[in-house]
Amino acid sequence: MSRVFIALQDNENARFIVEAIGEDNPEAEVKHSPAMIRVEADDRLVIRRETVEEKLGRDWDTQELQVDMISIGGNVDEDDDSFTLYWNS
Amino acid sequence: MNAKTSKRLNMKERYRIMTRDLGWEPSYQRYEDIFPQEGFEGIKITDWDQWEDPFRLTMDNYWKFQAEKERKLYAIFDAVSQNNGQMKISDPRYLNAVKLFITAVTPLEYNAYKGYARVGRQFGGVGARIACQMQSIDELRHTQTQIHAMSHYNKYFGGMHDFPHMFDRVWYLSVPKSFFEDASTAGPFEFLTAISFSFEYVLTNLLFLPFMSGAAYNGDMNTVTFGFSAQSDEARHMTLGLEIIKFILEQHEDNVPIVQQWLDKWLWRGYRLLSIVGMMMDYMLPNKVMSWAEAWTMYYEEAGGALFKELERYGIRPPKYADQTVIGKDHVSHQAWFIFYQYGHATAFNTWVPTAQEMDWLSEKYPDTFDRLYRPRFELLAEKAARGERFYNDALPQLCQVCQIPLAITEPDDDTLLSHRDTVHDGERYHFCSDGCRDIFHHEPEKYVQAWLPVHQILQGNCGGADMEKVIGDYYRIEMGEDNLDFEGSAEQRRWAAWKQAV
Numbered sequence: 001m002s003r004v005f006i007a008l009q010d011n012e013n014a015r016f017i018v019e020a021i022g023e024d025n026p027e028a029e030v031k032h033s034p035a036m037i038r039v040e041a042d043d044r045l046v047i048r049r050e051t052v053e054e055k056l057g058r059d060w061d062t063q064e065l066q067v068d069m070i071s072i073g074g075n076v077d078e079d080d081d082s083f084t085l086y087w088n089s
Numbered sequence: 090m091n092a093k094t095s096k097r098l099n100m101k102e103r104y105r106i107m108t109r110d111l112g113w114e115p116s117y118q119r120y121e122d123i124f125p126q127e128g129f130e131g132i133k134i135t136d137w138d139q140w141e142d143p144f145r146l147t148m149d150n151y152w153k154f155q156a157e158k159e160r161k162l163y164a165i166f167d168a169v170s171q172n173n174g175q176m177k178i179s180d181p182r183y184l185n186a187v188k189l190f191i192t193a194v195t196p197l198e199y200n201a202y203k204g205y206a207r208v209g210r211q212f213g214g215v216g217a218r219i220a221c222q223m224q225s226i227d228e229l230r231h232t233q234t235q236i237h238a239m240s241h242y243n244k245y246f247g248g249m250h251d252f253p254h255m256f257d258r259v260w261y262l263s264v265p266k267s268f269f270e271d272a273s274t275a276g277p278f279e280f281l282t283a284i285s286f287s288f289e290y291v292l293t294n295l296l297f298l299p300f301m302s303g304a305a306y307n308g309d310m311n312t313v314t315f316g317f318s319a320q321s322d323e324a325r326h327m328t329l330g331l332e333i334i335k336f337i338l339e340q341h342e343d344n345v346p347i348v349q350q351w352l353d354k355w356l357w358r359g360y361r362l363l364s365i366v367g368m369m370m371d372y373m374l375p376n377k378v379m380s381w382a383e384a385w386t387m388y389y390e391e392a393g394g395a396l397f398k399e400l401e402r403y404g405i406r407p408p409k410y411a412d413q414t415v416i417g418k419d420h421v422s423h424q425a426w427f428i429f430y431q432y433g434h435a436t437a438f439n440t441w442v443p444t445a446q447e448m449d450w451l452s453e454k455y456p457d458t459f460d461r462l463y464r465p466r467f468e469l470l471a472e473k474a475a476r477g478e479r480f481y482n483d484a485l486p487q488l489c490q491v492c493q494i495p496l497a498i499t500e501p502d503d504d505t506l507l508s509h510r511d512t513v514h515d516g517e518r519y520h521f522c523s524d525g526c527r528d529i530f531h532h533e534p535e536k537y538v539q540a541w542l543p544v545h546q547i548l549q550g551n552c553g554g555a556d557m558e559k560v561i562g563d564y565y566r567i568e569m570g571e572d573n574l575d576f577e578g579s580a581e582q583r584r585w586a587a588w589k590q591a592v
């Protein structure tokens with residue numbers, strides 16, 4: 001088992017993205033530090049477009065994540081509907 | 090998939106069309122003539138089509154998102170300068186970290202821009218070429234936005250006025266410079282392993298995240314904003330770094346030992362380079378976020394641990410000497426600050442003894458080492474300074490032939506003994522800070538015998554003359570009494586007090 005993580009700028013978008021992550025990954029752990037939010041989970045973390053759109057109340061492209069994201073740990077798999085971080089080991 | 094996304098091409102299709110479809114098979118030139126550097130490191134690529142960019146980013150979206158990042162960034166720069174942002178920082182000592190950043194790190198961004206432009210040209214695979222092209226443009230953006238961010242501080246503070254000139258000449262800046270030039274003069278696959286993987290994937294979090302959080306915590310809005318904006322590109326670079334390593338390892342089993350040697354080398358090179366960051370975190374941030382040791386545990390031992398476990402399946406083991414970095418994390422920032430303190434007349438920033446309160450924080454964060462080894466040293470320096478005998482060292486230090494850091498770092502198994510290795514090559518004796526640096530030399534002695542070592546160059550008379558005032562003032566362009574020396578009694582301290590009174 002290994003930890004995957006994503007760090008986001010602590011801004012208006014990120015609040016809703018983090019809320020969506022929490023809903024889709026109930027075991028994820030959220031850590032706040034000055035100006036940034038880090039979300040960690042064991043082995044796998046999924047960000048779903050539909051959940052983020054519901055929280056933001058507008059259309060959201062998974063690639064928009066690139067504007068708010070500041071770091072990640074894990075392999076990435078991204079398509080139109082979701083952004084996934086995972087470790088194989 | 091719902092109706093909205095199916096109206097246009099999906100991300101995977103768009104990526105295929107905008108990358109693979111831009112390539113072509115050469116008909117009248119030989120492949121080896123078009124990509125002459127692809128083979129000379131011994132790396133075997135059997136199928137470039139296996140290359141995937143997990144973000145599937147295409148040029149159209151690239152411009153769209155980058156433009157949005159720039160709009161946000163420059164709005165904040167404007168706000169900072171319109172509101173006298175320089176007065177909002179926690180303590181004027183903080184700005185010294187920014188001076189170190191613009192002289193040591195920003196030029197690396199520029200070298201990264203050149204490096205990716207060069208290696209991108211050398212790969213037969215279109216996916217790799219496009220990824221390198223985007224990264225090259227990103228790195229140029231980082232250079233420019235950092236210069237813009239700091240140009241505001243340059244109007245008010247010293248030490249930032251001549252950063253490209255200093256990068257090419259000043260003794261401690263030869264550490265980052267030689268690190269990057271070592272990568273840039275390697276073949277294209279070693280460059281990617283060194284910069285995309287070892288530096289960006291494994292180590293860049295240690296540079297940007299704690300430091301940017303630190304900038305936020307010390308009221309430096311410009312730095313935190315460019316930092317996070319750059320880091321949003323960096324998250325993409327990191328992913329690319331991991332994909333590159335997996336791609337090379339999957340292509341051929343003969344690639345494994347070559348990559349392993351590069352990983353051993355570049356983790357050690359990166360670790361030594363980041364001593365400077367450790368010192369910034371522990372000594373230069375008046376409001377502290379986390380200690381260097383904590384950052385190393387979190388970003389190298391934990392995040393790196395997960396990573397190397399993932400790479401085990403390819404036959405890769407954790408980098409050689411990784412255990413020495415874990416021992417070193419309790420020492421390196423203190424030893425680095427002590428080097429800069431004693432050579433504080435030859436630095437383009439101010440140095441100081443930590444305050445009593447700061448020393449208490451260091452004791453708490455470094456329970457095994459600070460009170461035993463470093464507190465007595467700093468207390469003695471404080472006493473001397475109070476007597477008007479602020480200690481400056483006029484003897485030039487011996488430098489490591491590989492990392493170029495003064496030989497003032499202790500042995501991994503004896504923290505009271507300085508670590509020193511040497512070897513004879515072609516009748517000349519060369520000196521090293523560690524087994525790690527000596528191994529790197531042994532692997533490619535012809536490369537490292539050519540190192541431009543600042544101390545040797547001064548002694549050979551190549552740096553403006555025999556007296557140190559000339560070297561520091563004329564050759565480095567560090568203005569005596571303005572840019573350098575102790576913070577106590579500095580021009581910076583006087584100006585800050587005057588501005589605060591005027592407010």
Ligand SMILES: [Fe+2]
Nearest residue numbers: 198228231319
């Ligand atoms: Fe960069």
Ligand SMILES: [Fe+2]
Nearest residue numbers: 228289323326
């Ligand atoms: Fe980068």
Ligand SMILES: [Zn+2]
Nearest residue numbers: 489492522526
């Ligand atoms: Zn060394």
